[in-house]
């Protein structure tokens with residue numbers, strides 16, 4: 264077969280496979296309504312694209328077409344008084360994701376647990392639905408995991424697959440002066456402060472839609488998730504944010520609305536700002552030359568926070584920018600396209 268024709272055949276096969284995934288074989292006990300809910304569509308739409316006049320007449324084994332724009336999330340039914348949980352079909356190492364839970368329950372008793380973290384859940388009054396933002400730690404091995412929905416002493420388990428992210432590797436050599444800054448007790452106490460600043464149960468979500476960039480004309484020098492080896496040791500840690508190369512004095516802006524939780528010099532991170540954006544999501548800015556906000560201050564997206572510098576453990580002028588979900592660092596890059 265000539266190469267062009269072979270390519271067309273391969274493309275057709277791939278398209279055929281993609282198409283095959285957009286169908287569903289009716290199982291015993293299914294109703295058109297339950298299938299519609301599971302795939303985030305409506306009974307009317309499902310009936311229409313399958314030419315079904317009477318929705319009560321579907322039979323096990325029947326193959327249904329799903330809407331082409333079926334979202335990449337799934338709805339899993341839960342036991343009453345809970346209704347369903349909505350979550351992505353696939354989650355990725357080092358990424359945050361949104362989970363919704365519907366049901367007539369008191370939020371105080373509702374809990375989500377995933378990979379040893381208990382997540383706060385927030386009620387969206389307008390929708391009558393609970394929302395939480397969860398995170399996959401960047402070093403979590405890919406594989407099958409369980410998300411636990413706990414309610415009044417009962418637990419339901421939802422399977423969730425973690426796939427690997429595309430992260431690079433970096434060997435770093437630390438000078439004795441730099442290593443001296445990495446005193447375990449300093450590292451630990453700074454980390455604890457960050458986690459505390461990022462976990463306050465009373466802040467509702469303060470953003471809607473994609474986040475802005477923290478500096479204009481961004482040039483990324485180190486990506487999130489880059490596996491790191493120090494002085495020839497094992498690749499045990501990773502880069503917890505995005506590094507932007509920029510001259511000292513470059514303005515740094517808030518990427519989304521929030522409240523300043525930390526604005527002070529830290530030993531390892533240098534002049535630091537942390538903003539809490541609600542739903543236990545916060546953003547951090549390290550190594551600043553100058554801090555222009557105060558703790559407790561509310562900031563709007565696009566507001567000036569401070570200026571790029573090279574304070575703390577830093578080898579040259581740059582902005583280290585990071586996002587944490589309940590203290591767990593996640594890749595900020597996807598948030599520019601769509602924040603959870």
Ligand SMILES: [Zn+2]
Nearest residue numbers: 504505506583
């Ligand atoms: Zn960095």
